[in-house]
Amino acid sequence: MQSPILHALKQNLNTLPPQERRLGEKILESPSSVIHLGITELARMCSISPSTITRFCKSFHFKGFPDFKMKLAGELALKHADNAYQDVIAGNALHKVVQAIEANHIASITDTTRLLDMELIERAVVALCSAGRIDLYGAATSSIVAQDFYQKLVRIGKNSTAFADSHMQITSASSLGPGDVALALSYSGETSETISALRCAKDSGAFTISLTQYGSSTLASLADISLFSSSLEKGMRRGDMASRIAQLHIVDILFMGMVSREFEDYIPRLESSYQNVRKYRTN
Numbered sequence: 001m002q003s004p005i006l007h008a009l010k011q012n013l014n015t016l017p018p019q020e021r022r023l024g025e026k027i028l029e030s031p032s033s034v035i036h037l038g039i040t041e042l043a044r045m046c047s048i049s050p051s052t053i054t055r056f057c058k059s060f061h062f063k064g065f066p067d068f069k070m071k072l073a074g075e076l077a078l079k080h081a082d083n084a085y086q087d088v089i090a091g092n093a094l095h096k097v098v099q100a101i102e103a104n105h106i107a108s109i110t111d112t113t114r115l116l117d118m119e120l121i122e123r124a125v126v127a128l129c130s131a132g133r134i135d136l137y138g139a140a141t142s143s144i145v146a147q148d149f150y151q152k153l154v155r156i157g158k159n160s161t162a163f164a165d166s167h168m169q170i171t172s173a174s175s176l177g178p179g180d181v182a183l184a185l186s187y188s189g190e191t192s193e194t195i196s197a198l199r200c201a202k203d204s205g206a207f208t209i210s211l212t213q214y215g216s217s218t219l220a221s222l223a224d225i226s227l228f229s230s231s232l233e234k235g236m237r238r239g240d241m242a243s244r245i246a247q248l249h250i251v252d253i254l255f256m257g258m259v260s261r262e263f264e265d266y267i268p269r270l271e272s273s274y275q276n277v278r279k280y281r282t283n
Contacts, residue, residue, distance in 0.1 A: 005060070005075055006072075115230065131179065134181045135180070135183070145248055148251060152255045183210075184198040189217020202224075210223035212227075
């Protein structure tokens with residue numbers, strides 16, 4: 001089972017400059033040995049400069065080489081035998097399908113959790129709590145996750161929108177300003193409508209957050225804070241199963257982080273919304 005970091009590196013290898021590609025090839029060839037090397041030693045082995053290694057690490061959203069080594073070592077140490085991603089095979093018995101989906105969801109959550117940068121999560125939570133308005137952008141499956149977050153935010157009284165229509169996303173983004181937050185979700189990080197909405201929100205002065213698969217992408221490069229989910233889906237899992245679970249996992253973390261941070265304010269609002277739904281819903 002390949003780690004999310006190595007998977008992202010393999011996917012982006014051919015887009016890297018020659019010196020960084022040489023470094024990437026060395027990491028993919030022997031990741032377990034790289035984590036025991038110093039930056040000068042690795043640079044000498046790859047015939048590159050230490051600054052190239054630092055630049056490479058930052059392009060993959062690490063703080064530097066020590067941060068890269070620590071997170072890669074953690075992934076290599078994780079045992080995936082019981083939670084490896086599985087594809088659905090034609091003619092499988094139903095209980096095998098159930099087992100495969102369970103394994104995929106568990107692995108997606110586990111891999112995504114290991115990709116979390118707690119400092120960035122904390123910054124995102126603070127920004128969302130203090131936001132005057134929160135815009136949520138996403139297309140297809142990501143729009144469903146955006147709607148899920150929208151329903152959560154409404155229950156704690158946050159002024160929020162989650163339009164599925166791309167024109168309405170731009171219209172809403174145009175009216176944002178300093179003190180507002182835009183959160184854009186795209187598994188690939190290359191959904192053109194979502195990129196346009198986030199770029200418009202950023203140009204309008206809003207603070208921007210992206211949620212994409214791990215690795216380099218246009219959407220992640222635009223955002224003030226880039227959050228990542230696991231990027232190991234293939235086959236019939238692609239696009240709307242484990243990736244959706246991974247995005248929902250991040251959304252739940254952000255929401256519960258907000259509630260925990262502003263407990264005295266948000267908990268009464270949650271309770272009030274719950275009681276009013278019970279009181280006024282149609283039986």
